[in-house]
Amino acid sequence: MPQYTPPVRDTRFILEHVVGLEKHSNLPGFAQASADVVDAVLEEGGKFVAEVLFPLNQTGDAEGCTRHDDGSVTTPAGFKEAYSQFVEAGWGTLSAPEQFGGQGMPHVVATAFQEYMISANMAFAMYPGLTHGAIAALLAKGSPEQQARYVPNLVSGRWGGTMNLTEPQCGTDLGLIRTKAEPQADGSYSITGTKIFISSGEHDLTENIIHLVLAKTPGAPDSSKGISLFVVPKFLVNDDGSLGARNAVSCGSIEHKMGIHANATCVMNYDGATGWLVGEEMKGLAAMFIMMNAARLGVGLQGLGVAEIAYQNAVQYAKDRRQGRALTGAKDPEEKADPLFVHPDVRRMLMDAKATIEGLRALCLWGALLVDLEHGAETEEERQTAADLIGLLTPVIKGYGTDKGYEIATNAQQVYGGHGYIVEWGMEQYVRDARIAMIYEGTNGVQAMDLVGRKLPQNGGRAVQAFFKLVAEEAAVAKSDEALADLAEKLEKALGQLQAATMWFVANGMQDPNQVGAGAYPYMHLMGIVALGLMWLRMAKAANAELAAGGEDKAFLEAKLVTARYFADRVMPEAGALRRQIEGGSEAMMALAPEQFVAG
Numbered sequence: 001m002p003q004y005t006p007p008v009r010d011t012r013f014i015l016e017h018v019v020g021l022e023k024h025s026n027l028p029g030f031a032q033a034s035a036d037v038v039d040a041v042l043e044e045g046g047k048f049v050a051e052v053l054f055p056l057n058q059t060g061d062a063e064g065c066t067r068h069d070d071g072s073v074t075t076p077a078g079f080k081e082a083y084s085q086f087v088e089a090g091w092g093t094l095s096a097p098e099q100f101g102g103q104g105m106p107h108v109v110a111t112a113f114q115e116y117m118i119s120a121n122m123a124f125a126m127y128p129g130l131t132h133g134a135i136a137a138l139l140a141k142g143s144p145e146q147q148a149r150y151v152p153n154l155v156s157g158r159w160g161g162t163m164n165l166t167e168p169q170c171g172t173d174l175g176l177i178r179t180k181a182e183p184q185a186d187g188s189y190s191i192t193g194t195k196i197f198i199s200s201g202e203h204d205l206t207e208n209i210i211h212l213v214l215a216k217t218p219g220a221p222d223s224s225k226g227i228s229l230f231v232v233p234k235f236l237v238n239d240d241g242s243l244g245a246r247n248a249v250s251c252g253s254i255e256h257k258m259g260i261h262a263n264a265t266c267v268m269n270y271d272g273a274t275g276w277l278v279g280e281e282m283k284g285l286a287a288m289f290i291m292m293n294a295a296r297l298g299v300g301l302q303g304l305g306v307a308e309i310a311y312q313n314a315v316q317y318a319k320d321r322r323q324g325r326a327l328t329g330a331k332d333p334e335e336k337a338d339p340l341f342v343h344p345d346v347r348r349m350l351m352d353a354k355a356t357i358e359g360l361r362a363l364c365l366w367g368a369l370l371v372d373l374e375h376g377a378e379t380e381e382e383r384q385t386a387a388d389l390i391g392l393l394t395p396v397i398k399g400y401g402t403d404k405g406y407e408i409a410t411n412a413q414q415v416y417g418g419h420g421y422i423v424e425w426g427m428e429q430y431v432r433d434a435r436i437a438m439i440y441e442g443t444n445g446v447q448a449m450d451l452v453g454r455k456l457p458q459n460g461g462r463a464v465q466a467f468f469k470l471v472a473e474e475a476a477v478a479k480s481d482e483a484l485a486d487l488a489e490k491l492e493k494a495l496g497q498l499q500a501a502t503m504w505f506v507a508n509g510m511q512d513p514n515q516v517g518a519g520a521y522p523y524m525h526l527m528g529i530v531a532l533g534l535m536w537l538r539m540a541k542a543a544n545a546e547l548a549a550g551g552e553d554k555a556f557l558e559a560k561l562v563t564a565r566y567f568a569d570r571v572m573p574e575a576g577a578l579r580r581q582i583e584g585g586s587e588a589m590m591a592l593a594p595e596q597f598v599a600g
C-alpha cells in the first residue's frame with residue numbers, strides 16, 4: 001500500500017527562500033499570506049489531502065467512473081463525499097478573487113496546495129482543476145453579466161467547469177473544428193457538434209457543469225481564425241441564479257483509458273444546446289489560450305505531483321527491501337543481504353528523482369509567483385518582465401515537467417523490481433496516471449514547437465533575452481562565493497549551450513523551418529535543465545546562508561547542498577549533448593519516405 005506525506009518542509013523552504021513570499025508583501029493578496037497563514041494552508045491542506053483524498057486513489061482507479069443509460073455519470077465510491085468536504089473547507093477558493101467569494105490568496109500559495117492534491121489523487125484533483133481554468137477564461141473574457149452569473153458558484157465549487165476543444169477529426173489542429181454555433185433571435189447561440197475526450201464532462205460531484213466550448217459561427221473562416229468561445233451550462237441558469245431547464249448537452253459515452261480512471265473523460269454531444277458568446281466572435285482561440293495557459297501550468301504540476309508520490313514510496317521500498325551486498329562490502333553483515341539503498345544504480349534513480357522533483361517544485365512555485373507578478377506587480381515594467389518569463393517558461397514547465405514526471409514514476413516503479421509491475425503495490429498506477437500529462441493540453445511535442453517557434457521570436461526575442469540575463473547575472477554573482485562557484489560555473493556552461501542552440505536556430509531556422517521542428521524537443525529539455533539549474537543555485541545559496549546562520553534543520557539543508565551538487569555533476573552535463581542533437585539538424589530525420597520506415 002503506498003503512503004503519502006506532503007513535503008511541507010520543502011515547500012516552506014522554497015516559498016521562503018526561492019520565491020521570497022515576504023519580499024512581495026506589497027502585491028495584492030500577499031499581505032494576508034503571512035507565514036502563519038501559509039503554514040496553516042500547507043499543514044491543514046496537506047492533512048486534508050492525505051486523510052481524505054489519498055485513501056480514494058487506488059479504489060477510485062480500480063472502480064473508475066460509470067455512465068448510466070440516461071447519460072448521467074457517477075464517480076467512484078467516496079468521491080462525492082470527499083468533494084463535499086473539499087468544498088466545505090474552501091480548498092478550491094484559495095486564490096480566487098474575493099469579489100467572487102474567493103480568499104484572494106496569492107496564486108503561488110494555491111499552487112503549493114494543488115501539488116499535494118495531485119500527489120494524493122490526481123484524478124480527483126482534475127475536477128476542481130478544470131473549474132479553475134473555466135474561471136480564468138470567464139474572468140478574462142466574460143462579460144460582467146456572465147461573470148456574475150457563473151463565477152461565484154464556480155469559485156465555491158458548487159458548479160464545475162470544463163474545456164471543450166477536441167473533436168474526432170481535430171486535436172492539435174483546432175482549425176479543423178466542425179462544431180457550429182447558430183445565432184438566435186434572443187442573442188444566444190444554438191450549439192451543435194460532438195466533442196471528445198472532455199475531462200470532467202459529466203459527473204455527480206456538482207449541481208451544474210459550465211462547459212466552455214469552441215465552435216464556428218456561420219460564415220466564419222473554416223480555420224483557426226473562425227473559432228469563437230461559448231459558455232454552455234448543463235442546466236440553464238435563471239436570472240435569479242436558480243437552475244432552469246436541462247440544456248441539450250449530454251454525455252454520449254466515457255472513454256476506457258490507461259490511467260486517471262476516476263476522472264470521467266467524456267464524449268459530449270451538443271444537440272442545439274443553448275450557449276452564449278464569451279468575448280468577441282472569432283477571437284475564441286485567444287480566449288481559450290487564457291484557460292490553456294493556466295491549465296498548462298496545472299498539468300506541469302501534475303508531472304511534479306505524481307513524481308513526488310511515486311518517489312516517496314520508492315525511497316521507503318529501497319530502505320525496506322534487502323537484495324545483494326554493497327559493492328564496497330556488506331553494510332549490514334548481521335543480515336543476509338543489504339537494503340537496496342546501498343546500490344549506486346538504485347541511488348541513481350532516487351537521486352535523479354530527488355534532484356528533479358525539488359528543482360521542479362521550485363520552478364513551478366516560482367512560475368506561480370510570476371503569474372502573481374504578471375497581474376499584480378506595481379510597475380508596468382515588472383508586470384511585462386513577469387509576463388515574458390512565464391510565457392517563455394510555460395511550455396517548459398508543461399513539457400519538461402511532465403516528461404520528467406513520467407520518467408520519475410517509471411524509475412520509482414523500477415526501484416520496486418517486479419513488484420513495481422504488480423497492481424497492489426500501487427506503482428503502476430502512477431506510471432499510468434503520469435503518462436497522460438505528456439499528451440493533453442497540447443502534446444509535449446507541440447509545447448516544444450510553441451517554445452521555439454512562437455515564444456523565442458516573440459517581440460524580437462525579448463523574453464528569452466530576459467531569461468538569459470537573469471541566469472547569467474545570478475550565476476556571475478554566485479561565482480564569487482566559494483561555496484557556490486562550482487555550481488555557478490556549471491550553470492554558466494549549460495546556459496552557454498542554450499545560447500548557442502538559440503543562435504543556431506536563428507542562423508538555420510529561416511531557410512529551413514524543419515531545422516526548428518527537429519530541434520525543438522531537445523531545446524525544451526535544454527531550457528528545462530537551465531531553469532532547474534537556476535532553481536538549484538537559488539536553493540544552494542539559501543541552504544548555505546541558513547547553515548551559516550545556524551539553521552535548525554541541518555540534515556535537510558545539507559541534503560539540499562548535496563542534491564544541488566548532484567544536479568550540477570550528473571544532470572547539467574546533458575546540456576552539451578542536447579545542443580549537439582539540435583545542431584545535428586533535420587536532414588537525416590526528414591530524408592526517408594514513409595514506406596522506408598518499416599524495415600521488414
Ligand SMILES: Cc1cc2nc3c(=O)[nH]c(=O)nc-3n(C[C@H](O)[C@H](O)[C@H](O)COP(=O)(O)OP(=O)(O)OC[C@H]3O[C@@H](n4cnc5c(N)ncnc54)[C@H](O)[C@@H]3O)c2cc1C
Nearest residue numbers: 163164165166171172197198199265440441442443445446
Ligand atoms: C484523458 C484525456 C483527457 C483529455 N481532456 C481534454 C479536455 O478536457 N478537453 C479537450 O478539449 N481535450 C482533451 N483531451 C484531448 C487532448 O488535448 C488531445 O488528445 C491532444 O491535444 C492531442 O490531440 P490528438 O489526440 O488529436 O493528437 P494529434 O493532434 O492527432 O497528434 C498526434 C501526434 O502528432 C503530433 N503533432 C500533431 N500536430 C503537430 C504539429 N503541428 N507539430 C508537431 N507535432 C504534431 C502530436 O504531438 C502527436 O504526437 C484529452 C485527452 C485525453 C486522452
